[in-house]
Amino acid sequence: MATPHISAAPGDFAETVLMPGDPLRAKFIAENFLTDAQCVTEVRNMFGYTGTYKDRRISVMGSGMGIPSISIYAKELITDYDVKKIIRVGSCGAVDDSIKLQDIIIGMGASTDSKVNRIRFNDYDFAAIADYQLLANAVTAAKQKQLPVRVGNVFSSDLFYTPDQQLFELMAKYQVLAVEMEAAGLYGVAAEYGAQALAIFTVSDHITRNEKLSAEARQTSFKQMIELALDSVLLDK
Ligand SMILES: O=P(O)(O)O[C@H]1O[C@H](CO)[C@@H](O)[C@H]1O
Numbered sequence: 001m002a003t004p005h006i007s008a009a010p011g012d013f014a015e016t017v018l019m020p021g022d023p024l025r026a027k028f029i030a031e032n033f034l035t036d037a038q039c040v041t042e043v044r045n046m047f048g049y050t051g052t053y054k055d056r057r058i059s060v061m062g063s064g065m066g067i068p069s070i071s072i073y074a075k076e077l078i079t080d081y082d083v084k085k086i087i088r089v090g091s092c093g094a095v096d097d098s099i100k101l102q103d104i105i106i107g108m109g110a111s112t113d114s115k116v117n118r119i120r121f122n123d124y125d126f127a128a129i130a131d132y133q134l135l136a137n138a139v140t141a142a143k144q145k146q147l148p149v150r151v152g153n154v155f156s157s158d159l160f161y162t163p164d165q166q167l168f169e170l171m172a173k174y175q176v177l178a179v180e181m182e183a184a185g186l187y188g189v190a191a192e193y194g195a196q197a198l199a200i201f202t203v204s205d206h207i208t209r210n211e212k213l214s215a216e217a218r219q220t221s222f223k224q225m226i227e228l229a230l231d232s233v234l235l236d237k
């Protein structure tokens with residue numbers, strides 16, 4: 001049955017869904033990495049597709065920007081479409097000095113200034129963490145490709161344009177690698193509804209060094225991240 005935000009029919013989604021923030025990145029992934037991809041939902045232009053990657057049925061759907069948006073789609077995919085695994089494939093802004101543009105980061109945990117996990121966890125601190133098996137598969141796939149990745153803590157911010165620039169120094173001091181806007185919410189939803197989740201990022205900006213990827217470099221490095229995510233799914237038996 002359709003939900004308020006997803007018009008797909010039962011069974012239209014695969015067990016695993018890759019989720020970029022941008023619905024056009026979902027379309028790009030479906031058209032360039034999956035075979036026989038069918039569009040299964042387009043409510044609000046938040047496109048979702050299901051196709052095949054190396055004989056494995058896989059879906060890809062945009063999440064929109066920010067924790068409220070990904071929380072809606074992730075919850076409905078899990079509770080109404082029987083999705084078991086969600087892998088966010090996003091961009092991020094690095095705050096750690098040792099990280100460079102185009103690096104790939106795997107979010108082992110996600111700190112946040114959002115209240116969502118406190119709302120669901122009786123106002124206690126909830127450790128928003130990746131699913132261990134999905135994380136281990138992504139690290140194994142990266143090793144097989146000889147693709148260097150950084151694994152660690154990211155910060156899911158409610159504000160893209162934060163007025164508090166000192167926050168970035170605090171993050172770096174606490175070994176947070178990068179800032180993005182959804183992982184802590186995704187990990188909270190997965191915990192609440194018994195699913196598995198992981199977030200992988202390409203570094204598109206370096207915040208403290210004020211650097212940005214060119215459009216061309218963004219495309220190439222997203223490709224590496226997407227192939228890493230897809231190949232990590234194949235390691236899942
Ligand atoms: O590239 P995506 O996946 O959208 O991720 C990042 O980009 C958006 C901000 O520009 C936020 O959604 C942030 O998390």
Ligand SMILES: O=c1cc[nH]c(=O)[nH]1
Binds near residue numbers: 160181205
């Ligand atoms: O949330 C984000 C994503 C990419 N780059 C940033 O600076 N912030």
